[in-house]
Amino acid sequence: MNEIRLKETPLKECIQFIEANKKEFSDKDSAMKSGEDEKNYEVKRDRFFEIPRIENERKIGFVDGGTAPLIISADFSISLNRVAGILQEHNRFLSPKKIPLYIEFYSATILRLNEEKKLEFITRLFPREEEYQEFLPEERFLRFSPYDITIQERRGFLPRIENLGAIAMRFSEWTYGSKFIENELTENDIFVRDGSLQTGYTGEIELADKLYSNGLQNGVYITGLSKTCRIPTKKGDSLISLVNSMGSKEYPDQAWYYHPIKKVTRADNKADLFFVKLHKDSLYPFRFDIFIEQTKDFEKEGKDEEKALISSLASCSDDLSFIGYPYGLIKVDQLARIPNRDLESQKVQLLSEFNKDTYESYILPRIRSMNAHDLLNKIRK
CATH class of the missing domain: 3.30.2170 (archaeoglobus fulgidus dsm 4304 fold)
Incomplete structure (x- = not known):
């Protein structure tokens, strides 16, 4: 009876690709040079x-x-x-x-x-x-x-x-x-x-x-x-x-x-x-x-x-x-670090400083041009 071979998952194939290309560390190696104004030294144990x-x-x-x-x-x-x-x-x-x-x-x-x-x-x-x-x-x-x-x-x-x-x-x-x-x-x-x-x-x-x-x-x-x-x-x-x-x-x-x-x-x-x-x-x-x-x-x-x-x-x-x-x-x-609680209160305070006409005609349309993705994330939750 022939054995049924299960197909490897894409994730497993991804892992196998990494494993197949792993390298052994070599003593005779150094940093890759990225410019003329640098000096790289070979990696040695006495350093x-x-x-x-x-x-x-x-x-x-x-x-x-x-x-x-x-x-x-x-x-x-x-x-x-x-x-x-x-x-x-x-x-x-x-x-x-x-x-x-x-x-x-x-x-x-x-x-x-x-x-x-x-x-x-x-x-x-x-x-x-x-x-x-x-x-x-x-x-x-x-x-x-x-x-x-x-x-x-x-x-x-x-x-x-x-x-x-x-x-x-x-x-x-x-x-x-x-x-x-x-x-x-x-x-x-x-x-x-x-x-x-x-x-x-x-x-x-x-x-x-x-x-x-x-x-x-x-x-x-x-x-x-x-x-x-x-x-x-x-x-x-x-x-x-x-x-x-x-x-x-x-x-x-x-x-x-x-x-x-x-x-x-x-x-x-x-x-x-x-x-x-x-x-x-x-x-x-x-x-x-x-x-x-x-x-x-x-x-x-x-x-x-x-x-x-x-x-x-x-x-x-x-x-x-x-x-x-x-x-x-x-x-x-x-x-x-700026905590999220500070950030939210600052946003509210900032938006309240705009006068109503400027906020509705100028600020709000520009905010909406950038935050649709955030709204979608909230719907997903």
Whole structure:
């Protein structure tokens, strides 16, 4: 009797495709090169270092931002934005003394013809408190052509107008961070931003350079910790997964860091990359950037300074809510995040500010041009 063979499900076939193409990690591999202004290093076992425990931990400042759109149409949008900073010293959290714990502001973006009769996104910022104004970027940074490739969607599609609010928030992370360094941190302290040190948008390099300059002038180390890392190797593997696989064998029960791996000296990305596993029980290694002008001194003085920085970060990464991730970044994320309850109340307040005629003839038709999908989602529920 012939056996009846059941046809594989599409999902099973999908899994089999991945399994059939899995690769074995290779020692002789390195990061895929993405430009001339970078140096990539072959992955080697002797580039792992145990993270030591130190007595004189550095003071660390953490900065992060959050944004949420309130109204979206094809030709204008309004968002609520927040940027926050917090200090950690000797396992204690401290609020900034000279600058606000967080700043809040509305960003309003319009699409209109400029003086040259060309379409332009123009964003203006409206701080919720007058004192927040000095922490915001100048308006000249917030004018973009819709055809600016740095703000376009992938494959050349025009940007979503609400993305301009997120760009305003990102720029404000640099300007608030610069003030944070200037007023709250001193020599040998550490500044940590959520994410890498890479910039991407037109004008962003100038804001980042201001922060770097403040860091150098005040002797403050500029760093960034990324929760994700998409860098592939030249053989097509995940670079951070390759390093983590080797680290798990070299230091199975210890915290470690790996360096060097990649050094970038482009104008838009001045970073010396490390990979770090900040707690022995952590399942997650992270990409850790240090401003490359500062790591040049490490090479002259040996490994002690980089170990001190990473050890200070590791000392505040033992909270059970996310073991191996700095609790300061968890805390500042909570401060910068805009809760849904705040968002809904802000939407109601915002719409009530329009006069009736403007709302019915101008605002409402534009909102309806964008929210039909949301209505359909509610029907599905």
